[in-house]
Amino acid sequence: MDPSQLEHVRVVDLCTGSGCIALLVADALRTRLGTGGSWRVVACDQSPQAVELAQENAVKLSFTINEPDSNLHIVQADIFDDAAMDQLASLAGGPFDLILSNPPYIPRREWLSLPAEVKQHEDPAALIGERDATSPPDPSSNGRQDHLDRMGLTFHERLAHLLYRSSFSTSTPGLPRLVAEYGKAQHANVERLHIHLTPPKDRLPKIIKVSGQLVVIGVGNATTHPNTRHSIGQIVLDPLLTSLVEQDRSVRSRLREVRDVLEQGRLVHADRAGWDVPVPSHLPNLDLDAPPPPLPSSLLKVTGPSGGWTATLPLLIPSSPRFFSSRNPEDSTVYQVNVLLFKPAHAMNRSGVALKAFLASHGAEYSSDRPPSDDVLVLQDELDLPFGEAKRREGGSARGHNGVRDIIARLAIPVEPTKKGQEGPKLSRVRIGIGRPTGKGTRVDRWVLSPLTEEEMHSCKTEAEGTVLSQVQRHTLEWVRERCTTLTREMGADVEKHDRVSSRKDQFGVLRTVWVS
16 A cells, blocks of 8 residues: 555454554554554454553553544454444544454364363453353354354354444455454355355356457368368367357356345345345346347358358356356356357368468457467367377477468467477367277278268267267367466456455465455
């Protein structure tokens, strides 16, 4: 933060104990800004003994406290009391820019297992993560409260609620809204708690429109030998189109499902701060209620220098395949990207001629620092893999494949980086196994131009576990996701939806604090 922002910053330390955190922050602000001014640090604790100790420590550090114009206030207050929390904000002159807390977070079962000498010298209310740590659990309390008490998360849930209390907390550029400590192995539960208490309107997956377009080219001899092993990269292209369209429809359906579930949950808890606003259907780049855009059902003939067949697919691509199965799909990012499928009519050994003409005629705009090849995926046949196996390859030589060799030559792709350790243009490929001939005397050139069997053709056109098509689809989607992530970062956009809730490690490398932006 720049000094002009710091001059008016308001910080609160909840469950302050001896006041160490509040005094550290106040001393840093005093050193930077001096006394006086409108910056404020307010600390509170429910224990009168803790408040008295914190006040004594403040005086020892030459702070004037609890005066109308004091920069530092240390008072007794119960963080579960809304009126008391609003009074803290009143002392600071408005809602807090930053909430700090080292709250009680030890589950009662862990407290009971501590050595007697530890329990004799520690106040259970300062350690056990229950609202009333001095009393046994209330059997009449609801299930959620029992769960929070068992996990030691009651105070953390209260901190999450205070974040969305407009009279208590506000958002300030350059500062997290909350930094709070938790116990061993609690990071996942604490992060999930904060995400689930975020107002539903802010929990839809993030939709990012990716600039440019991605091209998937299947190489082969579509005009002269369309159903042969050498053309397997083109054979899978039409069924790949169908499977990509079906996934796009599934993504749209899943987004509507997530929206509906969030809205139902919002109505149940509409009394929570920030939950009075409906979950939107109209997102910046997508209308969930609009019918999906018409997508081609097959490749269409290209008129122009490139020839061949193509289809342009404006697709929704989740950043993670877990989008469909995750219990927290709102954590995801969904990319909006144009994917062009291209089947050349040129002979295999002129694939580069066709692709270069296709890129030029379809208006692909590439900057000088992002070569066309980076946004191209080639589906090719591969002699050195058995039929039924497909693998991705990033860069490298053509390995004797004439179609790939022509693409590398026409797009001027260096086989190796020009300098050691330097990233250069590369050509991504999905190598689809056709195997080598097993019969004696069968020449490779005759083998690659032999037709696929009926069973092999079925594997290329059927989306089922283990088929050629399913493997090609998986590799293609992985490549599209990776390119979208790279391009999004080049655009300067955040990829992760909930980086606003994250954990950080202490000096020993252990996750100990949650940061909420």
